[in-house]
Every structure is written in C-alpha cells, then in structure tokens.
Amino acid sequence: MSFRIALAATGLFVLAACGAPPPDQRPGSPSAAAPRPLLTADQIETGQPRPPAPPEPAPAEGAPLPAYAPDPGMVRLQILLDRSRFSPGVIDGLGGENTRQAIAAWRKAEGLGEGDAADADLLQRLAAADAGRIMTRYVLTAADVAGPFSPPAGADLAATARAGTNYTSARERLAERFHMTEPLLQGLNPGVDFRRPGQTIVVPAVTNAPLAGVAxxxxxxxxxxxxxxxxxxxxxxxxxxxxxxxxxxxxxxxxxxxxxxxxxxxxxxxxxxxxxxxxxxxxxxxxxxxxxxxxxxxxxxxxxxxxxxxxxxxxxxxxxxxxxxxxxxxxxxxxxxxxxxxxxxxx
CATH class of the missing domain: 2.40.440.10 (L,D-transpeptidase catalytic domain-like)
Incomplete structure (x- = not known):
C-alpha cells in the first residue's frame, strides 16, 4: 500500500426536493405536529442504563427486525466513556461488547477491580470525573451540508475509486463528527432536513482533544x-x-x-x-x-x-x-x- 495526503474537493449536494404537504398535513392540522424524538436531551442527561435483558432468540428469516429503541442511560454512559478516552466505538444507545470492554478497561485503570457492569455506581464515578453536560445543541453550517458526496462503496474496488470516497450525505458526516450512528442522530432530531443550514440539532457533547505522549x-x-x-x-x-x-x-x-x-x-x-x-x-x-x-x-x-x-x-x-x-x-x-x-x- 502507498499513501499520500490529499484534500477533498468541495461542492454542493442537493437532495430531491420534497413536495408540498397534502391538505391533512398542512401547518396547524393535528397530523402536522412536530414528530417526537426517540430520546430527549433531558432524558439522556439524567439517564441510568437499563438492567441487561436476557438474550432473545434471533428473528426468523424474513421476520421484521425489532424497532430501534436506544436507552438514554446507555447513551449517557457511552458519551462519558468516549470523553474519558475509553472508547465504546460508535455511540448507539444499545451497548454491546465494545461498550462492555470499555467499561472493564476503565474500571481496571481506575483500580475498581474486574467487571463490565453498566450500573449506577459506574455512571456516578464517570460523572464525578467529568461534570460537563452530556448533550449540546449545534447549528448546521453551509460547510456541513455541502458536498461533494459519494455513493456508498461496494465490493468493486475499482468502482469505488471512480465514484470517490466522500461521505454519502450530510447526515453521515454529522453522525461521524459526533461519534454516533445515523439512526441515533435522526432519532434525536426527527423531521430535521439535514440538507439545509441554519437548523439547530441536538447532539452528544463529545470532545476531540488530541492524545499526547503515547510511548x-x-x-x-x-x-x-x-x-x-x-x-x-x-x-x-x-x-x-x-x-x-x-x-x-x-x-x-x-x-x-x-x-x-x-x-x-x-x-x-x-x-x-x-x-x-x-x-x-x-x-x-x-x-x-x-x-x-x-x-x-x-x-x-x-x-x-x-x-x-x-x-x-x-x-x-x-x-x-x-x-x-x-x-x-x-x-x-x-x-x-x-x-x-x-x-x-x-x-
């Protein structure tokens, strides 16, 4: 492999325009009410991880997947771990093996023994070490929504090389900027038009402080x-x-x-x-x-x-x-x- 530093070109990305709402969805009608978020910032700020549920059998082939249901306490825990440099990987509110390993590594580093339990005591200790707010608001800029964007990469490497390797959308760019999945970003901000600057969205208050002194x-x-x-x-x-x-x-x-x-x-x-x-x-x-x-x-x-x-x-x-x-x-x-x-x- 060879590598070089390259700057991505800039451009403008435009999605297909939305049509006018039908009569029963015009402003002021009951069905035109703003969609409810999956989670609110307040729920996450005070959330406690749910007790682990027993494993469920895999859905039968062709059966619908369970609805996405992030846990506000798990979102809070993952953000605190991310900010402590004990990364859970991508923040999704679901937990999993990456989060459990980050918990175990943090406990051991802090002299708290073995274990990967996501409990109230763990959150209290993490919060005591980092008292900043968990969630924040962010205003979309013109740079956030500008392209160029590329189609999703497939298995054909030559096709990927021709199509480019930029983000596929402004939503993907923002999700990665705030260390989260696109479904969680959308779930926190239902109805947001990610192609339009000037809108205010709710996102994790992650930090990008550089690491120093790695030996x-x-x-x-x-x-x-x-x-x-x-x-x-x-x-x-x-x-x-x-x-x-x-x-x-x-x-x-x-x-x-x-x-x-x-x-x-x-x-x-x-x-x-x-x-x-x-x-x-x-x-x-x-x-x-x-x-x-x-x-x-x-x-x-x-x-x-x-x-x-x-x-x-x-x-x-x-x-x-x-x-x-x-x-x-x-x-x-x-x-x-x-x-x-x-x-x-x-x-």
Whole structure:
C-alpha cells in the first residue's frame, strides 16, 4: 500500500426536493405536529442504563427486525466513556461488547477491580470525573451540508475509486463528527432536513482533544482492542478494534510506528498483498470512506498499519485484511499522540 495526503474537493449536494404537504398535513392540522424524538436531551442527561435483558432468540428469516429503541442511560454512559478516552466505538444507545470492554478497561485503570457492569455506581464515578453536560445543541453550517458526496462503496474496488470516497450525505458526516450512528442522530432530531443550514440539532457533547505522549501500544487480537500507554506505563486510552482475520491474520510480536499519513489514499497492489481483489493495481482516492478511513499509522511490518474505517458500526464485529482498524475519530486521536519509534505489541 502507498499513501499520500490529499484534500477533498468541495461542492454542493442537493437532495430531491420534497413536495408540498397534502391538505391533512398542512401547518396547524393535528397530523402536522412536530414528530417526537426517540430520546430527549433531558432524558439522556439524567439517564441510568437499563438492567441487561436476557438474550432473545434471533428473528426468523424474513421476520421484521425489532424497532430501534436506544436507552438514554446507555447513551449517557457511552458519551462519558468516549470523553474519558475509553472508547465504546460508535455511540448507539444499545451497548454491546465494545461498550462492555470499555467499561472493564476503565474500571481496571481506575483500580475498581474486574467487571463490565453498566450500573449506577459506574455512571456516578464517570460523572464525578467529568461534570460537563452530556448533550449540546449545534447549528448546521453551509460547510456541513455541502458536498461533494459519494455513493456508498461496494465490493468493486475499482468502482469505488471512480465514484470517490466522500461521505454519502450530510447526515453521515454529522453522525461521524459526533461519534454516533445515523439512526441515533435522526432519532434525536426527527423531521430535521439535514440538507439545509441554519437548523439547530441536538447532539452528544463529545470532545476531540488530541492524545499526547503515547510511548507504546498494545493490540490484543483476542479481545479486539488497542491500548495506548505513556512512558510510565499509565493507560492513556482504550479503543475497540477490528484486527485481521483467520485467513489474513494480524502480525505477531513487536513492531514500531514509522509515520502517520492524514487523509491517505489507498493503493491495492497485487504484487505486494496476499488477498485477491484482482490483478490490476488500483488507487482509491482519499476520503473518510476510503478503505483505510481518514488516517493511517504506518507500522514497520510492510503493508500493515493502524487506520480508520468507512463503517464505524462494524468495528470489533467483522474482519480486516490484517491491519488494525478503528473508528475514524479514534484513529485520529491515537495518531495525534504517536511518533516514529513508538512500539506496537501484538498479543
């Protein structure tokens, strides 16, 4: 793979215009009332995670999926973990393995023993360490809604290279900016027209403070995580990760960071990589939905790196081609704290 820094072009993205509302949906009629959000900011500010429910059997093939029902307490917990640099991955209000691992890592780092329970005591301790408001309001700008936008990437790498790797919509851009899923963003802001600047939306009050002083990184292939430590051995950050696959495993042993490439392009070179995407050399341009996301941390093992992802919801849940894949925002935070020579140990 080769990488270069590239700036995305700018442009204007316009969705299909909405028609005029039918007579029974005109302003003032009962059916024209503003849609209710799935959650309110006040519910999240004071929320407590629901007790874990017993696992439900998988729905039968063809059966409708359960309705999306985020837990306000879980949203609050995930935001606090994200701000503490113990990342739950993407904020979705549903929890899951990434969130449980972040809880366990935070408890251990704080000397609170083992366990991954999302309980009131955990929230109280996290909130005591970070008293800022959980949710905030944000006004959409012209830059937020401007393109260019690209179609969703498919399996055809050459087609992705031709179509571009920009965000697919302003909603996707905003969801990633605030470390959340698109369904949660839409659920918090029902009826919002994300193509129109000037509107006020409700979003998580995440922070993007850069990491500093990373001396070593430990990548746990079994746990699917990456931990960053300073020179004294203090754990600075925890990130869920997608790490290789059974067919194309991640390296073993210790390597070093050789450099960082923001906004990298991606080069598929069949003469240098072992996975088969055809015989032609393909260069995919830079963009947040590039196969390696928004940043590449180059490692001393040829063709391997720690990088971002075009699909943050799949981190820790799918396989990679041997590299370590994080959400774009986690990869950017880690990249800000490393320099050439930082050791990366795979266990």
């Amino acid at each position: 070593r990184i430990v990548v746990d292939k079994t746990e699917r995580s990456a931990r960053a430590y300073d020179a004294s051995g203090t754990l600075l950050a925890f990130y869920p990760a997608t790490i290789g696959s059974s067919e194309r495993p991640a390296p073993s042993g210790t390597v070093t960071v050789t450099g960082v490439a923001p906004e990298p392009d991606y080069t598929y070179d069949p003469e240098r990589v072992s996975y088969d995407r055809g015989d032609a050399r393909i260069v995919v341009p830079a963009g947040p939905n590039n196969p390696v996301g928004s940043v590449w941390i180059d490692l001393s093992r040829d063709t391997y790196g720690i990088h971002g992802s075009p699909d943050p919801s799949k981190i820790g849940k799918t396989a990679s081609n041997g590299c370590v894949r994080l959400t774009n925002w986690d990869a950017e935070q880690l990249a800000a704290g490393v320099k050439p020579g930082v050791t990366v140990r795979f266990i």
